[in-house]
Amino acid sequence: MSKRIVSATINGEVAEFLVEPYETLLEGLRNDLGLMGSKEGCGNGNCGACNVILNGALVNSCCVLALEANGATVTTIEGIAQGDHLHPIQQSFLENAALQCGICTPGFIVAAKALLDAEPDADEGRIRHYLAGNLCRCTGYDKIVRAVIDARDEMRQPAGTR
Amino acid sequence: MVTTDKPAYKVIGTRPLRPDGIDKVTGRAVYGSDIHLPGTLYGRIKRSPHAHAIIKRINTAKAEALPGVRGVVTAADFGGDPAALPDVSKNILAGDKVLYRGHAVAAVSAISDLIARQACDLIEVEYEVLEPNLDVREAMLAGAPILHPNMRTRTPAGPSENASNVVAHAAVAFGDADKAFAEEDLVVVEIETKTQMVHQGYIEPQATTAMWNPDGHLTVWTCTQGSFPARASISAILGHPISKIKVIPTEIGGGFGGKIAVYLEPVAALLSKKSGKPVKMTMDRVDVFEGTGPTPGTSIRAKLGATKDGKLRAFYADLAYENGAFAGSAANYATMCIAVGYDIEHVKLDAYDVVVNKPRTQDYRAPSSPAAMFAIEQLIDEMAQKLNIDVETLRMQNICKPGTRGPMGMPHQAPGHEECVRQAMNSEHYKSPLEGPNRGRGTASGFWFNVGLRSSVSVTVQPDGNVSLIEGSTDIGGTRASLAMQLAETLGIAYDDVTPTVVDTDSVGYNDVTAGSRVTFGTGMAVYEAGKNVIKEMTARLAPTWQCPAEDITFEGGTFKNADGSKTGTFKEIAQAVVGRGPGLTASGSVNAGFLQGGGFAHAIVDVEVDPETGKVTILRYTAIQDAGTAIHPSYVEGQMQGGAVQGIGWALNEEYYYDDTGRMANSSYLDYRIPTTLDVPMIDTIIVEVPNPLHPFGVRGVGEPGIVPPLAAIANAISHATGVRQTQLPMNPRRILETTNNGK
């Protein structure tokens, strides 16, 4: 088997990279593009630490082949902040002390963004349901759920009143 | 909630943002597997498919012949003194026997991870398969298959005559429990509990990169709870001098005790030595479950006797703890915890450490205490029911106080147990009635030590008057923040003026593990010491300028002042003068804060609902109460309490190492092992109790561990009140609830 070219829009910029046909998107992001923010906690879609947004859908990048990203738009944790402005979800995670070791944090933030972009009014029950695919072993989830609720409220305010 | 008056701190007790926060929310923080050096090779471990077998032959020829393979190692390649750390060494690469499924037998390095995995498949190992020991009580019986032919049981009467799987029998006695049970007029309750191995479940699998330079200098990047102890282990296993090994700790994606021991590091070092290239090794999740150290499964038989008016008089427990494949001292820890919460005159404990064909166990948050408290805290609940006394009232009637016999017989100094239970009783949760069918409320207490151990830090004053804090305690739960806060408090400056950095083993003095709830406590003491040394040096430099003896200069509340108060200056002003225009200033603080630091109590109130159709237990409400001494950063204290509570909830309701008859773990994925998710738990309410610790300059107690202890018994008590059936085995999953409650009907 020989390597193939993947061309994708990653965090707003076109990237081309060579991948093995069996390589996962997570491996491609980390090993070929040096985007180390997506983490591998399980390698089989159980933990969500590798969450990225692929063509608008939240996916576990360890369960997607890198080749499947050809022609796609991908947002990773590295693309959530705008320049030196943290996204409200990132800011809310900091202010709510919603991270301890931090290994699950990128996945949670990407997942929360996918949720709030699609459902700006998600309530606590919906947030808990949506984030059930992301495992955290440090926090007990309390402060994570609070952080997403706070970010939701912040993001719901009309532009200009923030 | 503040329970005791404390000094008016400026920084301590506030909730600033963590210094490593932005890196962690943007994906920039560098963890174990994020290290990637040019020319890196990939290493993989060949693991045993059998739980118990003799290794007759290992043939690596085919693996070595595979194109792209750069090296193969087995235990024979370890160069250390075989007598130094023999168990650790044999656990990392098996010697003549494999003792659990997943036990490492060989390792390979190759130019790609795929080739390394393929090469592992090509290593041929010939086994003589033996019968496994999978049950702690059966392994204790005469005639059970023996794991270690040379092992003799250490007993008070001397070593056993025959080989045994029982590592040690420890007998602890205070007063005369046998006599009290026989002769006093006591109400007696008994229980027999069984718990299974559970894993720490840190989300980041073990990962390391090693680079062995031709001049013998070895550099190891790893996600560890203790870079200095890791360095010592690597040195002993490889027989390589400590001074030629540098361990660079990366960010660590959770540990909870599971990242104290080394696994991959010495192997990666050997593979690097063989190939001359950096070698990176990572575990996958199955490796983590099968090949690292969970916490022991247990079998405990206990009985408790009290007078009819509720005075606890006698307690007996027989505790058997699985050590896994190699000897540990798990049951010994349990004896130090099980009865420390109460004033009980007669206590007798028989504790057995037992080897079984499961992974060598390691510490997990308050190691050995949760299973022990699962037994005694249910007996307390049972006793309260039998005597028709409110259970918290029964606790308060017997609770330990300063001077009560504490862990291992020594008197308690300032135990916070009483204050924890008092605050629980005063809580809104406890005062709110729980209504509805199939619902029950439970309470329980927990305890774990808080150790000090050895820590070193250095503090450099920058020309602008800010300071950098160099520390060697790896940061799992926010200790860069809690240490920077203590330094800011000591120097009278703002938290933001302190920049903390965790450095490698060449760059700071010795630091023990980030474990035992010790960093905010013990390294905090080193920080305080270093801060005091900074002030001392600044005072000495200031004296000639102010034309007075250094002794006349005081430093209080962040301000230097001369004797008559005519000259004053803030820390920053003076720093800019004596450091900004003078020579550099670095001061260090090193402490041995010892072991005995009082320890910490925790308590929990939990409401559950049990679905009679499915047996599923839902946690409706949970309140965690814990003595923090002084909460440096209350949000991180809450985080420790909430995290511990949810780990305990998972342990109580769902988690277990589920083995088939051959010793194969049948649920070695997150999907099947299933730690709690957002859907499984409610918000976790917290009550921080503050009974300042007299042994720390700011009154700190370690807070990392006690919170995991109460949930097991608290939930069992709640289920028993909801269903009328006492739960004696973990996990209390739907199948077990259905089986026990149907049998009960």
Next chain:
Amino acid sequence: MATVHIPALLRPLTGGTSTMEAAGSTLREVIADVVRQQPKLAGRISDTTGLLPEIMVAIGDTEAKDVDVPVPDGAEIWILPSIAGG
């Protein structure tokens, strides 16, 4: 004279003895007397460089960090296995 409490872990070496009386004005002397009475404890509490890392010792309710600390007459001395945690 001091009363010395032996931890369960070391009682296999004392034939089950859990407390004993020992003489000495420093911890070093007391340990020497303990070892004289229970020779199998030699090297199990301290060695030439001090207390073993796996042992901690408390005199009354204060932990002794080295073997040269004074021991008051009538002191309760607790020899304990060291602990850490997760």
